[in-house]
Amino acid sequence: MLYFYHMSSFEDQSADDDRVFKALASPVRRRVLDALKESTQTTGALCTLFPELDRTTVLQHLRVLEEAGLVTGRRSGRERHLSLAPLPIKRIHDRWISEYARAAVQLLAELDEA
Template identity: 60%
Template sequence: MSSQTADDHVFKALAHPRRRELLDQLKDAPQTTGMLCEAFPDIDRCTVMLHLKVLEEAELVVAKREGRERWNHLNALPIKHIHDRWISQYAGHALSIIDRLKSDLEG
């Protein structure tokens, strides 16, 4: 998968608030799909599975079967890649604009 396509998958996955909530649930420790379903009683198991599939396609979640259980693990590397590629570059530019504005206002 090209870097552009990978970025598109990550942005798509992060665009939905429920998927971001699922990632928050996995931030501290892996969880089974059943545990994630219990954490979101307002949506059914099928919907949780669909969200997990989008997260897996973006490589934000890695699922491993252990017996009858499916453990979901957070993979934060795609988020770091987005930060390095997009956020840090634009943040630096924004900070230089703010610094110039501060200098103009003070000066």
């Protein structure tokens, strides 16, 4: 029984990771995340950062980012303030990158000692 719970948890995590990778696949969405990394932005402010796109297209990109858990929003009156949610990116880093980064740091430490 524990095995099935573990597999289900793994499958849930895999589905979450799939949404994050899909969201990160778009250069526009990466630019949105870059803007949100700098500071919280309103939806309107984000739309002005992408004059080549209409508002509907920007909102579609934001929906993909929100579904992946990469962006969170809160309403304040008529405005919606969006910010970066870094935990999904950290999960990807921990799963796919940290092991290689640890090995690289170890190699640099060994070179420094030599």
